[in-house]
Amino acid sequence: MNLKSLWATILSLLLIVGCSRYKISLPSPDQKGEVVIAFQNVNLVPMTDEKIVKNQTVLVKGKRIVEIGSSKTVAVPANSKLIDGTGAYLMPGLADMHMHTRDNWDDWLSIWPVSPFNLYLANGVTTIRNFGPEEGSRNYVLGWRDKINNGRLIGPNIYTSGPIIYGPVLNPQKTVRKQITKGYDFIKLYSFLSREDFYNAMITAKQASKYTAGHIPFQVGLQDVLSEGMDEIAHVEELAWEFVDFDKTKGLTGGKWMTYVIHTAYRQFKPYLGLNLEELDGRYGKAALSLARKVYAADVPVCTTLFLDEVIVEKLSEPERFLSKPENRYLPRSYIAAFKQGREKHQMQVRGGEDFASFKRRVDRILLKYLKEAGVSIVLGSDAGTGWMGLVPGFSIHEELRVLTENGFTPYEAIKTGTVNAALVTEKMNARGDFGTLEIGKRADLILVENNPLEDIANIKKIIGVMAAGRWYSNATLKDMIALK
Numbered sequence: 001m002n003l004k005s006l007w008a009t010i011l012s013l014l015l016i017v018g019c020s021r022y023k024i025s026l027p028s029p030d031q032k033g034e035v036v037i038a039f040q041n042v043n044l045v046p047m048t049d050e051k052i053v054k055n056q057t058v059l060v061k062g063k064r065i066v067e068i069g070s071s072k073t074v075a076v077p078a079n080s081k082l083i084d085g086t087g088a089y090l091m092p093g094l095a096d097m098h099m100h101t102r103d104n105w106d107d108w109l110s111i112w113p114v115s116p117f118n119l120y121l122a123n124g125v126t127t128i129r130n131f132g133p134e135e136g137s138r139n140y141v142l143g144w145r146d147k148i149n150n151g152r153l154i155g156p157n158i159y160t161s162g163p164i165i166y167g168p169v170l171n172p173q174k175t176v177r178k179q180i181t182k183g184y185d186f187i188k189l190y191s192f193l194s195r196e197d198f199y200n201a202m203i204t205a206k207q208a209s210k211y212t213a214g215h216i217p218f219q220v221g222l223q224d225v226l227s228e229g230m231d232e233i234a235h236v237e238e239l240a241w242e243f244v245d246f247d248k249t250k251g252l253t254g255g256k257w258m259t260y261v262i263h264t265a266y267r268q269f270k271p272y273l274g275l276n277l278e279e280l281d282g283r284y285g286k287a288a289l290s291l292a293r294k295v296y297a298a299d300v301p302v303c304t305t306l307f308l309d310e311v312i313v314e315k316l317s318e319p320e321r322f323l324s325k326p327e328n329r330y331l332p333r334s335y336i337a338a339f340k341q342g343r344e345k346h347q348m349q350v351r352g353g354e355d356f357a358s359f360k361r362r363v364d365r366i367l368l369k370y371l372k373e374a375g376v377s378i379v380l381g382s383d384a385g386t387g388w389m390g391l392v393p394g395f396s397i398h399e400e401l402r403v404l405t406e407n408g409f410t411p412y413e414a415i416k417t418g419t420v421n422a423a424l425v426t427e428k429m430n431a432r433g434d435f436g437t438l439e440i441g442k443r444a445d446l447i448l449v450e451n452n453p454l455e456d457i458a459n460i461k462k463i464i465g466v467m468a469a470g471r472w473y474s475n476a477t478l479k480d481m482i483a484l485k
């Protein structure tokens with residue numbers, strides 16, 4: 001046995017040991033890129049344009065797409081692994097561009113019924129962007145990112161910010177510099193930063209050309225966030241606070257800001273809580289368009305996280321329906337127990353303000369409408385991952401897509417938010433946005449689905465198989481990976 005094959009044997013043994021929890025044999029990565037995987041006779045959904053290209057063959061070697069062309073002309077190398085795609089549709093893998101990892105993912109057995117990594121893959125989510133790992137001495141997410149990159153861990157490709165910079169912060173410059181040194185992909189800024197802390201954090205990040213994204217700090221406001229050059233807004237809902245007239249100079253700290261702004265909002269919105277979508281559009285549409293135009297002029301993308309609005313309303317008004325959803329069996333058991341006891345996060349926070357929750361849901365829909373109309377780049381994100389909000393990793397991204405198509409997006413436009421637009425922000429973030437379309441040279445992140453996703457967004461849920469960075473998971477493997485024991 002030569003050294004090379006010895007290493008291959010050790011690596012595959014490690015993988016088998018590492019995956020023994022799943023009691024199935026997972027596909028081993030072909031890091032050396034010697035084996036070609038050929039998808040034959042597929043209907044290609046390249047996402048470079050709104051089109052389907054019939055009878056195509058796609059060759060994958062290592063982590064990359066190396067050839068795309070007519071099945072009649074592409075030469076498939078001997079010994080290739082063949083995947084018959086006759087009648088099926090091959091599209092780029094999806095990205096959840098706003099989610100949160102937790103360090104309990106490592107030891108998920110005690111918390112989650114199934115590993116969140118597997119939930120993502122099984123839903124065709126091949127990229128996740130962590131909008132804030134937990135603070136701690138152990139930079140767990142950087143380790144996972146690197147392990148997945150070099151094939152030692154199964155999961156979607158990870159991009160990550162450093163721990164959230166909430167505010168107040170003792171030394172924003174030092175905090176930002178520390179995160180940059182550790183190798184995080186971007187800086188996440190939060191609602192409670194003072195003007196001074198926000199500016200200092202921004203200046204430090206800008207000097208290092210580091211990407212910044214986050215909430216609109218209450219003391220700063222949209223106008224100054226844009227003029228300081230924050231690269232991305234973390235939620236559509238961030239813009240809703242611009243409709244509230246509150247005192248930005250009030251001497252508050254931390255979470256007290258949230259309480260103050262929400263109470264002020266509730267008081268000011270009270271006469272309008274009963275307005276339907278159309279009436280709300282009449283009242284706030286013009287202002288929403290003006291905000292959206294500012295965001296567009298600054299070339300700042302906005303993450304969606306809109307399904308969460310629906311989940312909050314459902315948790316409060318139809319708890320039985322929430323509990324009976326099949327995918328919610330994948331939520332942490334302790335979360336479900338807390339929910340049944342009425343101790344869940346939003347049950348505690350929003351109780352008594354149910355009308356406000358559904359009002360805010362409608363306001364966010366209006367904001368989405370005008371962000372789209374103004375041409376702002378919308379980026380797909382669900383805010384899942386913590387397990388404590390009622391959002392199931394992976395499954396929630398399909399709900400997010402559904403919400404978009406129910407609010408003026410065609411399936412193509414919706415898919416774009418989780419593929420093309422996701423890659424564009426990643427490219428700006430760290431020049432590694434080499435995914436999101438099916439083109440030669442792109443990372444081989446793919447979903448093979450039964451029916452045309454451009455006709456009906458729900459078709460993406462009928463998955464034949466998923467490829468993440470060149471590693472293929474058949475439907476049977478994926479089912480095993482998320483089987484509830």
Ligand SMILES: [Zn+2]
Pocket residue numbers: 098099100131383
């Ligand atoms: Zn978040």
